[in-house]
C-alpha cells in the first residue's frame with residue numbers, strides 16, 4: 001500500500017506543479033525576462049493560437065500552463081459558458097451542511113490578469129476542423145491553430161424524467177450548482193425514519209468513489225439529525241468500484257443499519273409524482289430520490305462528430321490528447337476515453353501533458369515519449385473523518401495507453417481525522433494550481 005505522505009510529496013511536486021518538466025525548466029534556463037503578466041515568459045520563441053472550450057478542471061489548467069510554459073507568443077482564448085466555475089470536488093459536503101456552494105466557486109480573473117488568457121463567455125455550438133474555427137451559439141467565430149475541447153460530461157435522461165419538472169423533483173446533483181443546493185434542502189426536509197434513495201451508473205462515470213462518499217455523508221447527517229432514516233444505494237455495477245476496503249467498512253460498520261447497499265441494479269423507470277423507482281429488484285419508494293444517470297461527454301463532442309468511443313467519448317492519443325478522429329483537436333478531462341479515471345486531479349494532469357504536447361508541436365519538437373500522471377482523491381466518511389485513494393500512471397508504449405505504475409494505486413488503511421485535514425490541503429492546492 002502507498003504511504004500517504006510519500007504520495008502527497010510526489011503529487012505535490014510532480015503531480016500538480018511540474019509534471020511536464022521540459023517546459024518549466026526551459027523557462028528557468030532562459031532566465032524569464034520581464035514577463036508581461038505574472039509567470040508568462042516573453043522569449044520562448046513559440047508562436048500559435050489555441051482555443052480552449054470549457055473552463056473546468058481540465059480547460060482552466062491547460063489555458064494557464066500553455067501561457068506559463070509557452071509564453072506571450074502563444075495566444076490562448078478560453079471559452080466558457082458560465083461566469084464562474086462551481087467545483088464538483090467537495091460538493092458532497094454541501095449536502096451535510098459543512099460547506100456552502102459559494103465556498104466552491106472559482107472565478108476566471110486570475111487566468112486573465114496573471115497569465116494573459118483571453119476569456120470569452122459563451123457556448124460553443126460548432127467546430128469546423130477543416131477551417132480550424134469554432135462558432136458560438138451567438139454566431140461569433142474564433143479561429144485556432146490547435147483546439148482543446150474540455151466540456152466535462154452530460155447526462156442521459158432516465159425514463160420518466162423527461163420533463164424539467166420531473167428532473168427538479170429528482171436531482172442528480174452530479175454537476176455542482178443549483179441541484180446541489182436543491183438536494184441539500186430535500187435532505188433537511190426529510191422526516192425521522194425517512195428514506196433517501198440514490199443510484200450509481202455503470203462505469204465509466206466521473207469520480208469513481210464519489211457516489212459511495214455521498215452515501216456516507218448523507219447517512220452520517222441523517223443518523224444525527226433524522227433518527228431511524230435509511231440510505232438505499234442502487235448500484236448498476238457488480239460491486240463497489242473504488243476504495244473497496246474503506247467503503248465496505250463504512251457501509252458495514254460505520255454506517256451499519258443506515259446504508260443498504262444493492263449491487264447489480266438496473267433502473268427501468270422513475271415515477272417522480274409518487275417518488276418511486278422501478279428497478280430490477282422491484283419498486284423502491286423514497287422521501288428523496290437522487291438518481292445519478294449514465295454519463296456521456298459534454299454535448300459539443302457528439303454534436304461535432306468527436307464521439308468515436310462508444311458514441312459517448314473521444315478516443316485520444318495519450319501522448320498529446322489529440323483526437324484520433326480529428327487532427328488538430330485535443331480532448332482532455334472527463335470527455336476523453338482513456339484508461340485513467342474521470343477525475344478532477346487527473347483532468348489537471350491531462351491538461352499539463354496536453355499543454356506540453358501542443359507547445360512541442362508548435363515548435364517542431366518530438367512529443368514527450370513517456371508522460372506520467374497521478375491522482376489523489378479523498379472521501380469523507382463522516383463529518384470529520386475521511387479515507388483516500390491514489391493512483392499513478394505511466395505511458396505503456398506497447399498498448400499505447402496509460403497504465404498503473406509503482407507506487408501503484410492504493411487506499412487508506414483506515415479513515416481518520418488526519419486524512420480529513422489533509423483533504424482540505426490537497427483541495428486548496430489542486431484548485432489553486434488550476435485557477436490561481
Ligand SMILES: Cc1cc2nc3c(=O)[nH]c(=O)nc-3n(C[C@H](O)[C@H](O)[C@H](O)COP(=O)(O)OP(=O)(O)OC[C@H]3O[C@@H](n4cnc5c(N)ncnc54)[C@H](O)[C@@H]3O)c2cc1C
Nearest residue numbers: 054056057058081088123124151152207333334343344345
Ligand atoms: C460529487 C463529486 C465529487 C467529486 N470529487 C472529486 C474528487 O474528490 N477528486 C477528483 O479528482 N475528482 C472529483 N470529482 C470529479 C471532477 O469534478 C471531474 O472529474 C472534473 O471536474 C472533470 O473536469 P473537466 O474539466 O473534464 O470537466 P468540468 O470540470 O465539468 O468542466 C467542464 C466545463 O466546460 C464547460 N462547457 C461545457 N460545454 C461547453 C461549451 N459547449 N461551451 C463552453 N463551455 C462549455 C462547463 O460549463 C464546465 O465549466 C467529483 C465529481 C463529483 C460530481
